[in-house]
Amino acid sequence: MRNEHSQHDAENVSAERRDFFKKTAALSATAIAGAGMLSGTRAMAEDDPVIMNTPDWGHKIGYPVTKNRYGMPSPYEHNITRRNAKLLSSGNWQASIAMCPIQDLSGIMTPNGLFFSRCHGGIPTINPSEWRLMIHGLVEKPLVLTLDQLKRYPNVSRVHFVECPANGGPEWRGPQFNSIQFAKGMMSNAEWTGVYLKDILKDLGLKPSAKWMLAEGIDSSHMGRTVPVDKVLDDAMIVWGQNGEALRPEQGYPVRLLLPGWEGNLCVKWLGRLEFAAEPFYAKEETAKYTALKPSGKAIQHFYANEVNSIITSPCPEKPWTDLKAGDMVEIEGLAWSGMGTIDGVDISFDGGNNWVEANLKGLVLPKSWTRFSFMYKYEGKPLILASRARDDAGYIQPTIDQETAVMGVESVYHRNGIASWEVTAEGKVNNVQVRS
């Protein structure tokens, strides 16, 4: 009888909706056209068959949670996935870059299944009971920790982005991808849980001569990077938690180093060893790679924090304005972040950077974290060059592309933070462009 009962309820609901529809239809399109968020006929589509539907989900019992104990997104969201950038990984999917669909995210947290992932030697499957962290070198008391021992230190949770310094790197010489996911998707933002490294070091006794720390991974790439001790004693974390659950294998399960705001490459995943020394280690990833060749022919070797940056996520090539009509109000949204501090403000330009208006920062505004910005705009159906320019509380503002290339040339792969712009055509299509003077 239960099914019949539900069927009956569904019919009532449908009748109520029909009444509502008849009453409001009197107000009709004329009252709404040309004003507000939904102008014209889209607000009151009298011939929309969906309004009268009584689909299965409203009167058939649904499936139980036992079918899907670890939840998955709705099958209708199947197209929202990470995507691999062939250009950067020569089609080799073991060592690859999986770009985050930043155009499809809301708020500032990246769901763990969509977090961007950069692996130099594939993703190891590590048994946490066989995992140890060795801390040695210029310390009074070297230490080997199990995961349980590590978790006994005071836990902290912090929201921070991880961005590969090569994010946007293929575009120094001009746009390469008509896609935000491929142009800017080498970053994500999460709440990380772990311990401050300085709290562990209290037990070890750092020798005064210790100026550098090598962090080494236990994956096949054995990623090694040297970190100055100042950063270690400031806010470096050893993390095992990602958005409320264990780190995902792609993010370094069971434990990774997190250097808030600094190059993703320094945030060594599948961490196994920390060694303190008086000199940098000059590991492969800080000599052959992750250096920036300048026009003088010299390369910058140790550069760390990702500079203030921003990108408009809506509209973007994947989220065009092709269904808008002149007069529609539309929300321009985007993400701003700085590895040097907290976002102070974001400006938006509609004419490629000649004039600027201030956007609103929405939701949480946290240090070294994605910050969402927003601007309500009355669409005019005219071509635009949309751009965003972020500022941080360390006093930095994004440079123009010309200013940036004047200093860095175009040979560097890393640390691009010049003002990004989208061309919006009269039809509302969105293209990746670079504004040069």
Ligand SMILES: Nc1nc2c(c(=O)[nH]1)N[C@H]1C(S)=C(S)[C@@H](COP(=O)(O)O)O[C@H]1N2
């Ligand atoms: N052990 C190890 N750590 C690593 C890497 C790796 O391949 N192995 N890749 C690095 C690079 S280049 C980046 S950009 C970040 C990416 O972090 P994510 O995969 O969690 O997004 O991890 C870094 N840590």
Ligand SMILES: [Mo]
């Ligand atoms: Mo990276």
